[in-house]
Amino acid sequence: MNFDLSYFIELIPLLLRYLGITMQMALLGLVFALLLAVVMAVVRVFRVPLLDWLVQLYISFFRGTPLLVQLFLLYYGLPQMFPPLVGIDAFTAAVIGLSLHFSAYMAESIRAAIIGIDRSQMEAALSIGQSPLMAMRRIILPQAARIALPSLMNQFVDMIKSTSLAFTLGVAELMARAQMEASSSFKFFESFLAVALIYWVVVVLFTRLQLRLETKLNRAYQR
Structure with missing residues (x-):
């Protein structure tokens, strides 16, 4: 079969409508992951009894x-064990999952920077x-941010790409729409190439x- 260029071009604006949902998940996940990661990194640096062990397990x-x-x-799984969680929607579950997953990686990056x-x-x-x-809040963490930035940004990029897994929960985001278009038109190459781009x-x-x-952050350290 030949590549359908017209379908490919028409598909991109349609997919872009769902980019906002993808970015919303990624940005919310970033905020919550960073907050959790900073707390865990500080706990590990100060080796707080019991909490340090729990953070390492996490x-x-x-x-x-x-x-x-x-x-x-x-x-x-959790709603089966804890009935009050049955009402959680797929979008919220995806954001929480992304936050918990990437906070573990970010915590280690921040700890290493500290x-x-x-x-x-x-x-x-x-x-x-x-x-x-x-001292940690006013002096150490601001300096550690410069060191940790490349690693944290790489993890954020991974988070953006990982939002594609949210379609398995039923979130109507970028990847989910591409999957639906591919299934209805049978133009899988055009659909997935568009979403990849x-x-x-x-x-x-x-x-x-x-x-x-x-x-910008390195200017103060340049001579």
Whole structure:
């Protein structure tokens, strides 16, 4: 069969209507994942008794199991064990799943960045009367953000691509629409090529944003 260029061109605007849902999932997932990751990274750096062990267990589980399995556990499995969760919708389940999964990776990236800051920074803050948490918030974390940025942005890009798994829960996002169009028209190559190009363009745009942020944050360290 020949490539249907006209169908391919007509399909792209249709798919773009669902890009907003994809990006909404990714951005919400990023916010919640970062908040959770910062807390876990600080717990690990300070080696808080019991909490440190729980965080390590959490990270091990979410890094050691596939995201698709985690989404199914969250959306189909947990409501079976906890009836109040039956009312959770697919979009919310997808955001929670993405947040939990990628927070495990982000926590390790942030922890490594914190450890990469010279200990003298913390000692200097403590010497002028700041508490360890205050020093972490005001001095250490802002510097660690610059170090962790490339890794965190790479994980965010992975999160954008991983939103495609949300269609398995029934979320009408970009990948779900491409799947429906392919099934109805039997033009699978055109449909999936179109969705692949949209994801590619989005990733390229965020990669350029990453480079600009890195340049801006590194200006203070350039001589």
